[in-house]
Amino acid sequence: FTSAPLQEASRAIILSTAARGVRDTRPSTAFGFGHGAIDLLTSSLIPTLSAVIILSGIRDGSIFVGLDAEVTEKVQAVAVFLSSQTLFSAALLVAQGALMLGLHALLTAIVLRAVVRGGGPRAIGRGLLLPAAIHTPVAVVRTLFPGVTMPVLLLALLVAALVYRRGQETTAESAPNQ
Numbered sequence: 001f002t003s004a005p006l007q008e009a010s011r012a013i014i015l016s017t018a019a020r021g022v023r024d025t026r027p028s029t030a031f032g033f034g035h036g037a038i039d040l041l042t043s044s045l046i047p048t049l050s051a052v053i054i055l056s057g058i059r060d061g062s063i064f065v066g067l068d069a070e071v072t073e074k075v076q077a078v079a080v081f082l083s084s085q086t087l088f089s090a091a092l093l094v095a096q097g098a099l100m101l102g103l104h105a106l107l108t109a110i111v112l113r114a115v116v117r118g119g120g121p122r123a124i125g126r127g128l129l130l131p132a133a134i135h136t137p138v139a140v141v142r143t144l145f146p147g148v149t150m151p152v153l154l155l156a157l158l159v160a161a162l163v164y165r166r167g168q169e170t171t172a173e174s175a176p177n178q
Helices: 003-016 025-060 069-083 087-117 120-144 146-177
Strands: none
Touching (some): 003 025, 003 087, 025 069, 025 087, 087 120, 087 146, 120 146
């Protein structure tokens, strides 16, 4: 429940301090993709590599060395689950990864807008509420109910795109007044 708000806060801190040069569309998009890639690495690549290691240990029997009967039974249940994964589930994971990269790029653009607008820590904090509210359901569902991640992710992307677009219109309207 706290990962998304903490990610948005860290994004704002980085964009307002160390990454001051990331104040344009291209660099902020790259920053968002990088942030998403780290998220993808921890949520997908590491578990996938773990599954490959577990399956290879099961195939050659090395994973069972020194295990009692109860643990061996649990490892075999994990093996059945891992080996039952289909090409469709792999493709779905890749699609979710690509969509997560897009979500992180949009969230970075929204957070960047709040940072550039400034107004002090409270104003920036208020600017982070919407990105955190968009990101939190995805983080929670992806962790607790992975089977329904895709619809929640698609909805979050839609909301983020609408928020980003609305912010662009607001920025364009206020630009001549400055």
